[in-house]
Amino acid sequence: MRQFFSALAKALACLLLLASAVAEATTVKVFYDVGWGNRIALRGSKAPLNWNTGVNATWSTGNVWTYTWADSVGDVELKPLINDATWSVGANYVVKAGTTVSIYPFFQSRAGxxxxxxxxxxxxxxxxxxxxxxxxxxxxxxxxxxxxxxxxxxxxxxxxxxxxxxxxxxxxxxxxxxxxxxxxxxxxxxxxxxxxxxxxxxxxxxxxxxxxxxxxxxxxxxxxxxxxxxxxxxxxxxxxxxxxxxxxxxxxxxxxxxxxxxxxxxxxxxxxxxxxxxxxxxxxxxxxxxxxxxxxxxxxxxxxxxxxxxxxxxxxxxxxxxxxxxxxxxxxxxxxxxxxxxxxxxxxxxxxxxxxxxxxxxxxxx
Incomplete structure (x- = not known):
């Protein structure tokens, strides 16, 4: 019985740590259909991002590309790219620590x-x-x-x-x-x-x-x-x-x-x-x-x-x-x-x- 409660306590501790990690996650969601075989990458001002090489976001249904990092990183400036090659148009996006930010970019400078x-x-x-x-x-x-x-x-x-x-x-x-x-x-x-x-x-x-x-x-x-x-x-x-x-x-x-x-x-x-x-x-x-x-x-x-x-x-x-x-x-x-x-x-x-x-x-x- 003692072993059972010990295991239960460990499991609860793990769940609490997981919940804490989720609660302290800063997230960006990029909404864009890049077409089959292409991807959205992110470059940014602070690790785990940098301005030299992109980090791939994760695709989900609805053409939503998501990337998450720890709140402890602080506020981050970033830009999405297609295939880590084509930059989005406009200024950098600012993602404040502890927030979830939705981005709807476009990748061709053009007129309305x-x-x-x-x-x-x-x-x-x-x-x-x-x-x-x-x-x-x-x-x-x-x-x-x-x-x-x-x-x-x-x-x-x-x-x-x-x-x-x-x-x-x-x-x-x-x-x-x-x-x-x-x-x-x-x-x-x-x-x-x-x-x-x-x-x-x-x-x-x-x-x-x-x-x-x-x-x-x-x-x-x-x-x-x-x-x-x-x-x-x-x-x-x-x-x-x-x-x-x-x-x-x-x-x-x-x-x-x-x-x-x-x-x-x-x-x-x-x-x-x-x-x-x-x-x-x-x-x-x-x-x-x-x-x-x-x-x-x-x-x-x-x-x-x-x-x-x-x-x-x-x-x-x-x-x-x-x-x-x-x-x-x-x-x-x-x-x-x-x-x-x-x-x-x-x-x-x-x-x-x-x-x-x-x-x-x-x-x-x-």
Whole structure:
């Protein structure tokens, strides 16, 4: 009997050691179909990895390649390679000790693609428009991957000079391609929603400015939430949660982004407003933030130029957000564009700033 309990104690001790080892395992999972006969290897900054020779990851069903090491190694920078020869595109991945990190790489430096959905109907607004959808570089290369989504207003102005106001586009696709391939931002799907033409002021504004009237933002909100977002989530490989969903625009588009986003933090967690029209209706939106009794759980990017671009009102909004508890560089990024005016060229010139802030490299929540 004594021998039995001794053996049982040893067995339990082994199980505890095994459980401890599992609990103290740092793991990376690489999701990529390399094709028959190929493999994923990893190179990295600390042993058991190094930057000279790759270590093979272990394949499992679903084309998941896994590699594990002890927590005691500490934080590790690494990159996956195909057959220890072809490096993944972008920056190094950081794997913090004690975590399990999922990576969805791609291995060819390339541009994203633009898809257009013409005559997209809005039952809420009683009209149609075009959706212009930027699919990031890996979309066709890694079908295992799902993506955050950035919804942007004034879609005509974002991608093509031929449809942009004054013939000047934002160059959203070119800027995103460069930032993604350089490892400065995560891959995202960008959905450009064309404005309603003559109805633009109505659609992009809460009620009601003494001079311009407006007041259709709540209806436009329902169009976005009940029609546009469900369509995108059903037809593209999106990450649907609020942590991976952002809203951005300029001028009245910045106003409506802030208005809708703060009303729907369960849908959007990231808001971008370039040269936002915070003057609207005697600065109603900054006043609402000043009167708020609770902080809204969204990250704000707001900016303005110094040349007739609403800097005073934007600064007032910044100050109101700071009083509510937002912190510059954390959940708030306030930027002053020296010499910049209120136009597409100015917004294109600084677009990289909000993109890197809203979707920094390795920030996607899978």
């Amino acid at each position: 693609t633009l898809v257009k959905v013409a005559n997209f109907s809005s039952p809420q607004l009683g009209n149609t428009r075009t959706l212009r959808i930027y699919l990031p570089p890996s979309y066709s290369l890694n079908p295992l991957k799902r993506y955050p989504v950035l919804y942007m207003h004034d879609g005509q102005n974002l991608f093509e000079a031929s449809t942009a106001f004054g013939g000047v586009e934002w160059q959203v696709d070119e800027t995103a391609n460069a930032l993604i391939n350089n490892g400065q931002m995560d891959e995202v799907i960008v959905v450009g929603i064309d404005n309603g033409g003559a109805n633009r002021i109505y659609e992009y504004t809460p009620c009601c400015d003494p001079q311009y009237s407006g007041g259709g933002a709540n209806v436009y909100e329902r169009f976005m939430l009940d029609t546009v977002k469900p369509y995108i989530d059903q037809n593209y490989r999106t990450l649907t949660g609020n942590k991976n969903t952002a809203l951005m625009g300029s001028s009245l588009g910045g106003l409506v982004s802030t208005y809708i986003g703060r009303r729907n933090p369960g849908v959007f967690s990231k808001l971008g407003g370039l040269s936002s029209s915070f003057w609207w209706n005697n600065q109603m939106l900054p006043k609402e933030v000043e009167a708020a009794t609770a902080k809204v759980a969204v990250n704000h990017y707001i900016d303005a130029g110094t040349s007739s671009d609403g800097l005073t009102e934007t600064t007032r909004m910044r100050d109101a957000l700071v009083v509510d508890g937002y912190v510059q560089g954390k959940d708030l990024y306030y930027y002053v564009a020296q010499g910049a005016g209120h136009n597409e060229a100015a917004w294109a010139a600084r677009l990289s700033i909000p993109l890197k802030y809203l979707f920094p490299w390795q920030s996607t929540v899978y």
